[in-house]
Amino acid sequence: MTPLELIVLAIVQGVTEFLPISSSGHLILIPAINGSVDQGLELDVAVHIGSLAAVVLYFWRDSWHMARGAVRFLGGHRDEGARLAWLVILATLPVILAGLAYKVVIGDGLRSVAVVAWATLFFGILLYVADRIGRTELAVEGMRMRHAWVIGFAQILALIPGTSRSGVTMTAARFLGFDRTQAARFSMLLSIPTTAAAGTLMGYEIWNSRDVALQLDAALAAVFAFISAYIALALMMAWLKRFSMTPFVVYRLILGVALLVWAYA
Numbered sequence: 001m002t003p004l005e006l007i008v009l010a011i012v013q014g015v016t017e018f019l020p021i022s023s024s025g026h027l028i029l030i031p032a033i034n035g036s037v038d039q040g041l042e043l044d045v046a047v048h049i050g051s052l053a054a055v056v057l058y059f060w061r062d063s064w065h066m067a068r069g070a071v072r073f074l075g076g077h078r079d080e081g082a083r084l085a086w087l088v089i090l091a092t093l094p095v096i097l098a099g100l101a102y103k104v105v106i107g108d109g110l111r112s113v114a115v116v117a118w119a120t121l122f123f124g125i126l127l128y129v130a131d132r133i134g135r136t137e138l139a140v141e142g143m144r145m146r147h148a149w150v151i152g153f154a155q156i157l158a159l160i161p162g163t164s165r166s167g168v169t170m171t172a173a174r175f176l177g178f179d180r181t182q183a184a185r186f187s188m189l190l191s192i193p194t195t196a197a198a199g200t201l202m203g204y205e206i207w208n209s210r211d212v213a214l215q216l217d218a219a220l221a222a223v224f225a226f227i228s229a230y231i232a233l234a235l236m237m238a239w240l241k242r243f244s245m246t247p248f249v250v251y252r253l254i255l256g257v258a259l260l261v262w263a264y265a
Contacts, residue, residue, distance in 0.1 A: 003220070010221045013047035014228025018055070018188060018236055020127055020167030020248045021255070022120060023048075029116065029259075046218035050225030052195040055188045058233050062189055080141070084189070087143055091152030092193045098156040099197075110161055117259035119162030124252030127171045131245045134174035139182045140189075147176050155190065165191065170245070180240040188233070 016023040056063045066088065069081025138147075154172035158165035166187045173183035207215065 006217055006221050007224050010047050010050065010224030011228045013221075014051060014054070014225040014230075015232045017048070017051040017225075017229050018166050018184075018191075018233045020164050020170055020245060021252055022116070022162050022164035022167065023051075029113065046199075047221045047225035048195050049199040050222035050227075051229040052192060052199065053222075053226045054229035054233055055191055058230060058237075059185070059188060062185070063192070066189070084140070087145070087148040088186075088189055088193060090145060091148040091155065091190055092197075094149075094152045095155045095158070095194055096197055099159060102159045110159075112161075112263075113259055114263040115160065116162035117256050117263055119160050120252050120259065121256035123157070123163045123168055123171070124249050124256060127167050127174075127245060127252075128249040130171040130174035131180070131249075135177035136179035138176065138178045140178075140186050143178075143186065147173075147178075150176060151186065151190070155194070165194070167248070180245065181237065184237060184240055 012026050013023050016026045062084065065079075065081030066085035067081075069079050069083070070085045072079060073082040073085075151169050151172045154168050155165060157163050157168050166184070169187040169190055170180075170183045173186060174180070178186070
């Protein structure tokens with residue numbers, strides 16, 4: 001890939017990773033639109049790693065409390081950080097197990113424009129319903145194990161390109177009664193172990209390939225993704241403090257319809 005293509009890839013990933021509009025769906029669309037070769041899962045994961053660094057930095061207090069709490073828990077002490085870390089791990093287990101099965105059984109079989117289109121539409125409408133009827137009485141500090149399980153199993157649906165991991169987990173959290181910023185907060189924290197697991201696996205494959213060009217491309221993409229992801233995350237969290245998720249839903253509907261026309265016409 002050319003440096004310009006890498007920069008575009010990274011910016012698209014960074015901007016769409018935390019917005020509930022599906023980053024994986026947009027990454028699949030880039031080669032479909034410009035006629036280039038699909039960048040593949042390796043570079044997809046590289047730009048996800050850049051996004052991971054952005055969310056850890058933005059939520060550095062939560063990240064620090066979870067890390068410290070996990071260490072203290074191993075020493076026999078329990079605190080709020082340990083409880084939050086446990087909830088994140090609990091909500092992550094379903095998608096890790098499902099992801100392994102997905103990689104073996106399906107692979108890249110769902111990476112198509114038609115799949116992205118239908119998932120973009122359906123889960124966009126579901127997000128709108130959840131945001132409209134969901135209560136706003138719960139915060140992450142009041143989350144229970146049953147909440148983490150529901151959100152965790154909902155995250156499995158994000159394996160379908162176009163669904164949006166952040167979108168489907170925020171949808172589940174809104175249905176459970178979490179307010180918008182708290183739903184987004186837990187969704188972002190939930191991205192840490194999931195992305196770290198995928199990044200470790202793919203990172204090893206990239207390193208083991210001994211393909212210097214691929215390694216340099218992955219590093220460059222990760223840096224640009226980090227910058228754009230941090231900016232997008234900060235803007236989204238500021239927006240959700242005052243407004244609804246409707247603009248994201250409208251975007252998904254327009255995009256989904258356009259993609260259906262393109263895919264079938």
